[in-house]
Amino acid sequence: MVLVLVLALGDLHIPHRAPDLPAKFKSMLVPGKIQHIICTGNLCIKDVHDYLKIVCPDMHIIRGEYDEETRYPEIKTLTIGQFKIGVCHGHQIIPWGDLDSLAMLRRQLDVDILVTGHTHQFTAYKHEGGVVINPGSATGAYSSIAYDVNPSFVLMDIDGLRVVVYVYELIDGEVKVDKIDFKKTTAVTHSAY
Amino acid sequence: MSLAQSEPTLPESSSVVTSPSTSVSEISVGENRRFADLRGVQWRIDLGILPSSSTSSIDDLRRVTADFRRRYAALRRHLLVDPPVPKGERNSPDLVMDNPLSQNPDSMWGRFFRNAELERMVDRDLSRLYPEHGSYFQTPGCQGMLRRILLLWCLRHPEYGYRQGMHELLAPLLYVLHVDVERLSQVRMLYEDHFTDKFDGFSFHESDLTYNFDLKKFSDSMEDEIDSHNSSVKVSSLDELDPKIKAIVLLSDAYGAEGELGVVLSEKFMEHDAYSMFDALMNGASGAIAMAEFFSPAALGGSHTGLPPVIEASSALYSLLSIVDSSLHTHLVELGVEPQYFALRWLRVLFGREFALEDLLIIWDEIFASDNSYLNRSADNDIGTSFGVLSSPRGAFISSIAVSMILYLRSSVLATENATSCLQRLLNFPPDINLKKLIGKAKSLQSLALDANNSSPLPTHTGAYNQSKSMAVRGHSLSSDSTSPRTPLSLVPESYWEEKWRVLHKAEELKQGSLEKQVSNSKKGWSERIRFTLSRSESAPSPSKVNSRKKDPKSVRRSLLEDLSQQLGSEEDTEIIVCNEDLGQNHPSSVEVEVDVQDGDGRNFTCTVEERHLSGNAGSEENFSIFSDPPSPSSGVNDEENESESGSVVSNLSIDENDVEPNTVESCRTNPEVSPLLVSDFPDDISSKCGQNDDSLGKTATGLKERKLLSGKFQWFWKFGRNGGEGTSEKGASEATKASNGGSNQNNTESSSTADGLNSTVISKGDAVDQNVMIALRNLGQSMLENVQVIESVFQQDCGQVGSLESFSKNVLVGRGQVTAMAALKELRKISNLLSEM
Secondary structure, eight states: OOEEEEEEEOOOTTTTTTTSHHHHHHHHHHHHHHEEEEEEEESSHHHHHHHHHOSSSEEEEOOOOOOOOOSSEEEEEEEEETTEEEEESTTSSSSOOOOHHHHHHHHHHHHHEEEEEEEEEEEEEEEEEEEEEEOOOOOOOOOOOOOOOOOOEEEEEEEEEEEEEEEEEEEEEEEEEEEEEEEEEEEHHHHOO | OOOHHHHHHHHHHHHHHHHHHHHHHHOOOOOOOOOOOOOEEEEHHHHTTOOOOOOHHHHHHHHHHHHHHHHHHHHHHHOOOOOSOOGGGGGGGGTTTTSTTOTTTTTTHHHHHHHHHHHHHHHHTTTOOOOOHHHHSSSHHHHHHHHHHHHHHHHHHHTTTTOOTTTHHHHHHHHHHHHHHHHHHHHHHHHHSSSSOOOOOTGGGHHHHHHHHHHHHHHHHHHHHHHHHHHHHSSGGGGGGHHHHHHHHTTTTTTTTGGGGGGGOOSSSHHHHHHHHHHHHHHGSSSSSSHHHHHHHHHHOTTOOSHHHHHHHHHHHHHHHHHHHHHHHHHHHHOOOOOHHHHHHHTTTTTTTTTTTHHHHHHHHHHHHHHSSOOOTTTTSSTTTTTTTGSSSHHHHHHHHHHHHHHHHHHHHHTTOSSHHHHHHSSSSSOOOHHHHHHHHHHHHHHHHHHHHTOSSOOTGGGGGGTTHHHHHHHHHHHHHSSSSOOOOOOOOHHHHHHHHHHHHHHHHHHHHHHHHOTTSSOSSSSHHHEEEEEEEEEEEEHHHHHHHEEEEEEEEHOOOOOOOOHHHHHHHHHHHHHHHHHHHHHHHHHHHHHHHHHHHHHHSOOHHHHHHHHHHHHHHHHHHHHHHSSSHHHHHHHHHHHHHHHHHHHHHHHHHOOOOHHHHHHHHHHHHOOOOHHOOOOOOOHHHHHHHHTTTOOOOOHHHHHHHHHHHHHHHHHHHHHHHHHHHHHHHHHHHHSSOOGGGHHHHHHHHHHHHHHHHHHHHHHHHHHHHHHHHHHHHHHHHHHHHHHHHHHHHHHHHHHHHGGSOOOHHHHHHHHHHHEEEEEEEHHHHHHHHH
């Protein structure tokens, strides 16, 4: 059974805007379950990188504007299962968090799923046969456009032509889970290749 | 399936099929071995899956088979849903609980991750399963079946879970089913081609060309084939056929009861059948032996010892060994080899690691053939000494096999000096063994084990095993003697500690005394040296001294006996009492005998050819007339002495290896415990040896003497170890000797054949014609040669040890002693060559 779990998170801003990941999140992120980690950047220090590496060694980290590590790429595409995934922090795309701009980037990169961050607000759109996801801030750090931020991250369960996006959000100390189902049509695949 | 594919597997399978059918019919006279050539079916009957009564019809078998298959199918549907995680609309709305990161172990995802983990674990083991039979076990189909069966069983029995080794219990089960199916297709081919002819077994290869054609037909239309196959059977009378073939035909009939689901020999349902067999094996089918318990780390409710079942079974194994061969048991205990060190592996996979697959199947045949039901013994029947594993014939047989395996390795295990090498030998069981003999011995041990477990003090029917198992005979005769009430020996416990202290103290004193006497002695700290010096100073002058000295050790012995009897079981206790008592009664004569024997032997080693011939002959004939004169118990006693001697020598050696000073006291303490008779016996042995050495090599240093003593001890040790092994393995030889002897000597030879093959040959020489003498002497020479080789190797080891003890020794003298000792060894070898030429 080929089942791949992909963790997507970003904008932790440790230690500048938040001390650490919420304890409830940390207890959920146990090693051995997750196959890939996609990180949209702004970790910002190496300790976070090391922590994530314990959860899953297969990491794809993009550089945010506050990252100390300069070797992270600005943009990255990868293929997991039958899905092509593009990752970008998002501060380059203006207006920030604008769906049309993000859809444009998704078409540019020719990916099925585009993961971006920077706004610290969880959003997920099914748009033009693809998905645009923003996992929000995993620590609930404030951003330049939002102050009251709930910590959140995203877990993608990729199974064949289907992806189930689980959204974990910490609201008032309780973890809320939501789920978005997305099925890729083969027509998209054909045009993609 | 083409011929090219099927042919390589055929020889293998056919050999596997035929070999058990011959050996099984020889070894076991099972009354309900209906399907002796269909192992898979037979095992299913033995394991309680199929009805065992011979009156049950084929249709009954088919119905039961179908039931089990249905059960498995339902279980698989229930537990192995693929994919395990239901998604989309069917998903429960409670996402907090059912999400991939859920902490709840009962959630879908929790179960999924657990199963995935289990599967990973199983796969890791399966990928290494039987690499030598990888052509079958490593195929994806087989691996898939094994994985599913194991997963299902583990999910079904979460209290056990998966443990390494379970897959090795399962694999042979699947394999026999596979072999059965192969056999079915073989028979089908034969039958199809030769049906119109009169069926005979050997025309298989004559028509290879037609097979190519037929095979296609078979594989294409299995259904049709069975159909035609079956109808043609109906046409002719079934009784004309071999009943075995008839059974196969009926078992594979797709139109019998339950239709195709009831086809007992079915490739489609191998997985189902293997699961039910595995389940029955693991759960014991409400019998005494449930293999699953062997994997359980904690004690179960049924055990009264509070130990995990496998540990308890291991100690049952040792207790059986102590009944059968106490010296070997003592040796193992001395080395600190706990039974579970090796028995864990033996028992958990039912010897799967020790034998090749073909041999293993034969052993399992026997194991499964033994009844697994509890023996009807009263629950309050001395629960303290009974072991759960021995409470059923199957469990007793399993432990008997283990014990007979240990006995098979007896000589090499006795030769080991530390636990590591001992375990090495136990865990590297030789691949080329006489399986029939092993099983035969295990069978004879089985009822002994059952008896022992029922804790009746006297095994009443051990006489039945007189012929096959001389060791059992010894135990039996001694224990039967022990029941006679003529043991007025008052065991004085109050003087025991006094006596013990005195022994220790004397040893210390003598150590002091010998310090000045033997400056060249390099290893005085060693316990062995102490005993040597003790014995030499005590017994060197003359036999009269021996007599005067006699009293003391006797009482010491007695008190030590008390100690021993406290530790050991009641049976051994009485055994020793008899020994002791007999020694007490016949002490002068037995001591004389001992001395004489040693004397004769020693002279053999050192005198010239002529002299040796004369004196050896004279000495030995004298000896053995004396030897046979005393009533049989005394020879048994001598026997016992020898046994214990060898055992204690080993213990000494192991201590020697450790070469720690504090060991002196400890070994002084342990030695008497092991062999209470040793204290009095060794002096004779050693003094005679000593004298001989002095005669032949007058100018040798005292260091040489020490060496000589050591070598003498080694010699005895090896002789006993080797002959003991031969005694068990060459039963035929000892039988022959027995036959040649008169009825009066029978007891004598029986007992001696176990402990000392040399004695038995010499005894027969004493009675028989000159040719026997020559043969015996030749044997003697050969054994001497071997002994010499052994000594040499030991010496090399010892040299290294001496080097490490510099602080305590004078290297120069020791070195010289070794050189001279080596020279003496050369002499010895020359003599033995001459002797063997004679």
